[in-house]
Amino acid sequence: MADQEEVKLYGVWASPFSRRIELALKLKGVPFEYIEEDLSNKSPSLLKYNPVHKKIPVLVHNGKPVAESLVILEYIDETWKNNPILPLDPHERAMTRFWASFIDNKILAAAVKVVYSEGKEREVAILEVREHTKMLEQQLNGKDFFGGDKIGFVDIVGNVVALWLPINQEILGGEFFTPEKFPGLFEWIGKLQEIDLVNECRPPREKLLAYVKAIYESSKNAPK
Amino acid sequence: MADQEEVKLYGVWASPFSRRIELALKLKGVPFEYIEEDLSNKSPSLLKYNPVHKKIPVLVHNGKPVAESLVILEYIDETWKNNPILPLDPHERAMTRFWASFIDNKILAAAVKVVYSEGKEREVAILEVREHTKMLEQQLNGKDFFGGDKIGFVDIVGNVVALWLPINQEILGGEFFTPEKFPGLFEWIGKLQEIDLVNECRPPREKLLAYVKAIYESSKNAPK
Numbered sequence: 001m002a003d004q005e006e007v008k009l010y011g012v013w014a015s016p017f018s019r020r021i022e023l024a025l026k027l028k029g030v031p032f033e034y035i036e037e038d039l040s041n042k043s044p045s046l047l048k049y050n051p052v053h054k055k056i057p058v059l060v061h062n063g064k065p066v067a068e069s070l071v072i073l074e075y076i077d078e079t080w081k082n083n084p085i086l087p088l089d090p091h092e093r094a095m096t097r098f099w100a101s102f103i104d105n106k107i108l109a110a111a112v113k114v115v116y117s118e119g120k121e122r123e124v125a126i127l128e129v130r131e132h133t134k135m136l137e138q139q140l141n142g143k144d145f146f147g148g149d150k151i152g153f154v155d156i157v158g159n160v161v162a163l164w165l166p167i168n169q170e171i172l173g174g175e176f177f178t179p180e181k182f183p184g185l186f187e188w189i190g191k192l193q194e195i196d197l198v199n200e201c202r203p204p205r206e207k208l209l210a211y212v213k214a215i216y217e218s219s220k221n222a223p224k
Numbered sequence: 225m226a227d228q229e230e231v232k233l234y235g236v237w238a239s240p241f242s243r244r245i246e247l248a249l250k251l252k253g254v255p256f257e258y259i260e261e262d263l264s265n266k267s268p269s270l271l272k273y274n275p276v277h278k279k280i281p282v283l284v285h286n287g288k289p290v291a292e293s294l295v296i297l298e299y300i301d302e303t304w305k306n307n308p309i310l311p312l313d314p315h316e317r318a319m320t321r322f323w324a325s326f327i328d329n330k331i332l333a334a335a336v337k338v339v340y341s342e343g344k345e346r347e348v349a350i351l352e353v354r355e356h357t358k359m360l361e362q363q364l365n366g367k368d369f370f371g372g373d374k375i376g377f378v379d380i381v382g383n384v385v386a387l388w389l390p391i392n393q394e395i396l397g398g399e400f401f402t403p404e405k406f407p408g409l410f411e412w413i414g415k416l417q418e419i420d421l422v423n424e425c426r427p428p429r430e431k432l433l434a435y436v437k438a439i440y441e442s443s444k445n446a447p448k
Binding site: 052056061063066067068070071072073074078079091093094095097098101102135 | 276285288291292294295296298299302303314315317318319321322325326341359
């Protein structure tokens with residue numbers, strides 16, 4: 001099968017959404033071509049493959065495009081069945097989908113508000129991120145990974161929390177996201193960092209820090 | 225198996241999100257107990273079963289809760305495998321998930337803006353609903369249903385478009401959502417109305433009309 005497969009991923013180096021697709025493909029051992037997009041000058045291919053949202057990531061498998069990162073992850077798990085990233089039990093699958101959606105629609109949505117707000121509004125958004133993140137942490141419940149004893153769907157999606165929250169902590173200061181406040185999540189971050197493929201799929205920390213700082217600057221509400 | 229099953233659905237009569245769960249269960253022939261929630265005075269059961277979002281719908285199957293309507297629909301399809309509502313092919317499944325998410329995150333999100341805005345802002349939101357709805361219509365592409373020759377996942381999710389857009393058309397007037405502008409979708413609405421179970425899962429039209437009018441009134445931006 002492998003010889004006939006053509007797998008392309010359109011992404012952006014800093015995007016946690018394309019990075020999670022890259023990680024899933026690597027965990028499955030699927031060879032793919034990565035195409036870096038310039039979002040200020042989107043390629044005709046990206047516009048052709050995702051005419052609805054015009055966003056990365058897009059996975060193109062043998063000419064057929066799939067967009068939206070959570071949809072792509074399900075597609076990958078259904079197409080390449082080795083190393084499953086979703087559990088088999090329907091209720092566990094439902095819980096997995098619930099928490100993956102929670103990370104994107106609650107934690108990340110609140111984190112975006114932190115960047116693009118100021119003063120009191122930013123304080124409220126920070127509390128919101130922390131409250132949601134605490135709910136997520138409780139799901140670990142003594143396990144090494146959200147997926148149990150190995151990395152799974154929620155870990156792949158949640159890798160953004162592992163990477164972006166410490167960077168925001170560094171920029172914002174205070175006690176936004178510290179090991180004292182989130183011991184379970186920091187233990188989980190440690191477990192993730194033991195996985196070579198996870199490290200391979202992370203943007204260089206200093207480069208990402210500069211990138212996130214620039215977003216804060218551009219929001220005109222740079223802290224301090 | 226049926227004797228041992230206990231299936232409960234917590235919903236609200238007017239909610240398209242709980243109505244879609246009701247429809248899926250009926251299409252599968254799964255007997256269930258329906259519990260109407262009062263959102264102004266949520267039941268201890270709802271708060272217990274969906275402590276994260278505290279929202280309907282919640283499906284409780286043999287004591288185990290599942291929340292978030294798209295997650296519940298996938299759970300239903302994986303648990304009761306007769307009359308599948310998702311296609312089998314991974315790429316078709318991905319397209320199904322993509323469009324279901326599009327209905328909720330694009331069409332409904334814009335429709336909510338229509339209700340809660342006024343003047344120029346409302347006009348822009350109306351254009352947005354129409355543009356998104358046109359994209360959805362194009363997916364029918366000559367088929368009777370989004371699912372092909374029978375009702376499927378996107379039809380179940382999209383039933384909200386079939387029911388709520390005509391009601392908003394009646395309230396807003398103009399050419400918000402007319403058969404002339406959306407011939408494909410109106411043909412599809414006709415096909416849906418031929419299915420008894422679909423009709424069973426719709427709130428009474430006049431009652432829903434009064435309900436939606438009241439939402440417009442409460443938004444203090446009632447048209448005309």
